[in-house]
Amino acid sequence: MQKLLPIDDVMPAVLDALRDHGRLVLQAPPGAGKTTRVPLAMLEADLIKGRILMLEPRRLAARAAAERMAQTLGEDVGQTVGYRVRGASAISKVTQIEVVTEGILTRMIQDNAELSGIGAVIFDEFHERSLNADLGLALCLEIAGALRADLMLVAMSATLDAGPVATLMEAPIVTSEGRSFPVTPHWLDKPQAKNVRYEQAVADLVLHAMMQAEGSALVFLPGEGEIRRVEGLLSRHVPADCTIAPLFGAMDFKAQRAAINPAPSGRKIVLATSIAETSLTIEGIRIVVDGGRARRAEFDPSSGMSRLVTTRITQAEATQRAGRAGRMSAGEAFKLWTRGEDGALAAYPPAEIESGDLSSFALELALWGAQADDLAFVTPPHAGRLQEAKALLHMLGALDANGLITRHGRSLAKLPLHPRLAHMVALGGRPAATLAAILAERDPLRGAPLDLSHRMRAVAGEHTPGELHHASLARIRQEAKRLTRATAPNGPEDIGTLAALAYPDRIGLRRKGDAARFVLSGGKGAVIPDGDPLAGERLIVATDLDGDPREARIRQGTPISESALRAAFADQIAWHDHCTWSRREGRVETRRQERFGALVLDDRTWADAPQESIAQAMLEGIAQLGLRPDAAAARFLRRAALMADQPDFPDFSEAHLMATLEEWLLPHLGATRSTADWKRFDLLPALRARLDWDQQQQLDRLAPPHFETPLGRRIAIDYDGETPQIAVRLQEMFGVTRHPSVAGQPLQVTLLSPAQRPVQVTMDLPGFWDGSYADVRKDMRARYPRHPWPEDPRAADPTLRAKPRGT
Template sequence: MTDALPIDAVLPQVIAALQTRGRVVLQAPPGAGKTTRVPLAMLEAGVTQGRILMLEPRRLAARAAAERMAQTLREKAGDTVGYRVRGASAIGKSTRIEVVTEGILTRMLQDAPDLPGVGAVIFDEFHERSLNADLGLALCLEVAGALRDDLQLVVMSATLDAAPVAALMDAPVVTSEGRSFPVEAIWLDRPIGKQRLEESVSDLVLKALSEAEGSALVFLPGEGEIRRVEALLRNQVPDDCTIAPLFGAMDFTAQRRAIDPSPHGRKIVLATSIAETSLTIEGIRIVVDAGRARRAKFDPASGMSRLVTEKVTRAEATQRAGRAGRMSSGTAYKLWTRGEEGALAAYPPAEIEVGDLSGFALELAVWGAEAADLSFVTPPHEGRLAEARAVLHMLDALDDQGRITNHGRALARLPLHPRLAHMVDRGGSRAPLLAALMAERDPMRGAGTDLRMRMDAVEGKRTTAQPHAPTIARIRQEAKRLSRGQSNNGPDDVSPLAALAYPDRVGLRRKGDAPRYVLSGGKGAVMPDGDALAQTRLIVATDLDGDPREARVRQAVPISEGELRELFEDQIIWRNLCEWSRREGRVLSRQQECFGALVLDDRNWTDAPDEDVARAMMDGVRLLGLKAGKAATLFLARARLMGDDFPDFSEDHLTETLDDWLLPHLNGVRTTADWKAFDLLPALKARLTWEQQQVMDQRVPPHFETPLGRKIAIDYDAEVPQIALRLQELFGVTTHPTVAGKPLQITLLSPAQRPVQVTMDLPGFWRSSYADVRKDMRGRYPRHPWPEDPTQADPTLRAKRRGT
């Protein structure tokens, strides 16, 4: 290690921490040299017994780091230092340092939890917080605590908030300074406004090339933006400038061309966030940052992931700017104003917070642990983890108790999303090719939604649209790797294969002109207008944009009902359905043949049981509300006066307990008109025993019986119970009538049925006001009796005979 790097100053601290504690968190800015120096220092110090395993988040970074360390030792990759990434490896018998991508560690742990032959695991670029890195660290911590107390753990990062990780690991933090080369930051004078991102970036690149020396590294969110900026710059940059795209989907040879020194002149590297990591690109002294990052976010409401383009965080911006100062002083041009920088978030979200947890949940099940049993920097959200487990259960990877199945173990061994792994394991010989196609970016963008056209292209058949040749080549290469050991026992056609991967995204076209679909998982989807599949009755939507309200179909394949029935025979069931239709105002009784949320056949259910109809009618009752007739209203008013020792007849309680007291009485009621005509009184009375009804009739009677034997209905709708009757009918009554222990309000009427007095104290009325009333009434109604002492007179409704 002849060239001095900033990390060299703290390497003794790192070695000491490993000797005393067996673990350390190393915080070092970009350019400090941690990726290539730390593993070699550990090897040279002899602090580690066994191989050193270093994890990198990307294949390009893993190969580049291994080759750079090998060059330092004047060896080739595969000797002392080697690498293992998807599709390539360079490992020999003498290899002591292995640089691998993060998923490989998980597979190693699942195969042999004690990691035989491995003495240390280094998590490089941990600030990226990938799911595999978080899971790998959690599993290593458990292994170190239970099986391997000698296993050394190192977490290295450029922009990570180290304290939480150090606390989780119970490890010391070692901090290194970065390179001393200064990087000048240049912001925009004003926001870019409505100008397209690619145009603004290309203008800023030309400005940077004219003002600063050296090659330029331009950060863009994705391949599409890279290709558009490349097209804008191609005829505007000086002749000695070479434009080199750099993104994850490129083959390794093309990626190497981007990071290798330019043979002549300056280089303009148009890169995604792949260049934020431990890559050193020779000659870079200019960084142009578009200020955007593309992240995959999972929406549990729709069960779909979608790519979202967002503003970079301050940590990402710092990491990107640092690329300009790795070899000498440089300049970072930022496509935002200095004021806008203050509003940026501090750190990007961890993948465990926003990503699809299906593969993560599968690995936990294989490990035989719950997330709560392991130590995570950021624990996964339990609701989103439950959604992931539901997907795995749908794919037969988990049993009804949530335990891993043999099929689930097979899926975990395939380097695919569990959906695609399920398709490969259960499908025929074409399944690996289709899985590779579906896992890769679309090789025929803008060519409609039909997945079959893409499959024709990768199989070498003629298509109406021109496919992207490098993408097709990558798909074929990956398919060969996936085909090893595949059973080939399942279906081979594209439609059933796609349905195996996405049984919850089989779509049935809704009625109407618009190409809208209901998916078997219950969500909605819409096909682009005019698409060749827009009139198809049944589809499998293999790519959706993730809109939670109505996802837009980006890729799909038609499927016949026969194929669907053959594939999911055991999941297509008949359901008897009674439900209240708010639109029609009645109970609908149907028999439906269903696959998930799809209704394949729908018939009238003519002999639906009365109980099922009544239960459906209950939903209508809740919408229409309780509507008591006159008799039922009187009953309720009386019952509510009975006190706390009596059954509760309050409106809230009756509504809450509808199923208990109303359901048995709804036979024959199935429409709004039936409900309006329904007499509620028998159902209400049925809540009381015979004895309770007798007590209620005594304490709160429905009628008041006069001395003449007439029954007068008591009005319970008023503030107090009341009756109205002719004054003469109460002659001789010396005790005021009561209801539930309280006085009854009496309106005393004249012979002409007009009110003459309202009283709640009849004896008091006889003693006081009656004399004045008698004087007035005798003149008006001389033929009616008006005795001086009404308490001694007989009640009557008769008038005197004429002449008496």
């Protein structure tokens, strides 16, 4: 008789929801039994016509779930219940429940758009929100809506924010409260000391937990490196009857199974990554030690690179991890952070669709023949990063200019590799399989030079520098053997060429004068650590970068010869003519450059550059140098500024002129190409050309360049000050009864004596005649008796003459 599990209490509601709606969102805490009970209950209730597919995020969880369900039925795996994961499967003609990893579902859908033969798809641990799970659900929803109304869909999780998913699926929510055993949390009394290494702090907490509580322990760490270091620290201090068992995704299944199985005697300490958060029951675990960190793949849009980063876990992850201690009995959870820090944790981890590399996702969308907006996603993909992914696929030849999948793209989608590596394998010779396996796996050499050739030799069993990672080598050899059949019979075999096929945007050209720094074909900068032999190469391919958006650090790469680069990318290498303004040189430089992406392979002077191109480049220089008008042009601009309130008169403000240089200045630049030329340039004709004949007449009438005196003399109007002004002999203004004006405002008139000295400044000449002229007349008659000083200047004739001597 089966042992009752918490999920059994809500199973009637689960089955009723599926009968009534065909869809369901199921929330159940860790240990409730949803993974193994729900598929079997659906099968027993005869709800399904066809097989049940259940998706698990990890291979280990998929195999373990299939084995537990088969054991429940008293059968071997591969009969009623089977599994299919990358590199292994156990299914038969009688298999009715098939547990698969998420990428398998995507392949099945792309190969069989109606999912014929499948009656239900269950997304287990959907809270992990992998790209494949999000895409798989979106595709299943479209299939169910357009082709298969009978297709049942279930999303299950312990920590899922169920509302948005239920809304997307138009599905009811069933919640199992569960009957997991109580787990007592323990936090640090004070924040972790900064001078204590993370691994040492975890090891100390593990030893403390083993002394305070009974049972075996499950310790959560971010990755294999931390697991190995904590293992080394613990091995010298744990009791002899205590077994330490690592558990991470890159281990072989036999070693993973050994970590899951109960210890034959004594206690066990399982050092695990997040692989142990869900869908696994590890016998005897009553203690959880949570290091509080997780490793996630994040995509850096500024560099176009993905990188693994170690981050703080979220509240949902902390809850999930702590729950592992209460699956079989009451437990204890020891956390490497304080209670105060606990409240600062984010609620949920980001979905991979928000932070991951979208290249494979974009390829799958193109293969399906849809845009992202056509499908229903819990979280839509970031539009900018999706566009960058499409640009990469176009560079690889997987998408055409219209964004449609090509024949080559279809072949790439069939390979279980990142599109970069799939492209390399599809076009490359036999070594491409080994190189793809190396690039997809963790580095098999520790402390070795960066050159990939050392890794290739290590896989071949040859002597190489550095420390070998034997588990990685074994996985690489196995994967390379599997991929060899996909390589091209006559494809290139040179490592540099192969790497360049996978990373056409990361081909690096060494910067002049700097042996360690490179510019990459994608436009970014990269640096090689000091002393590495790869730094001496002119051309390299950077296959592993740390993702720094300013200047990425190259962690792995290979040299490539220029001849190999030209042979591989002959259709993408071309000559480009450039007229550009050089701020440093202060002139327009004309160059002919042979380019591959951002790389300049050859650079020559462009002697016969067209005048139009030079003038266009000079505009950039003028934008930096400013207009720099000479005296005549400056006077014209000041006159034009007075016309600003006139309707339909052109804008001569500096801001507008600088913004419209191409419209009014470009046709007049001629041979101007340097700072010195610009200093000599006569700006006035270009400014005048902005006015038509009527506007020029309007300017000359309202803001004339000269004032004509009553004697017909033309005196230049000074527009330098706040008010236009002139200086004129007082006697030359006799007879003027109305004050002169410019652009509707009075002209400032400085009246001069016969000796050209100022005697009065006025903006009201009639008022001067009526007022202070009498005093000025008295003074002037005394000083200049031979000059006429009439009592009524309004009625007098203007003059510049003096009386003859003796009169």
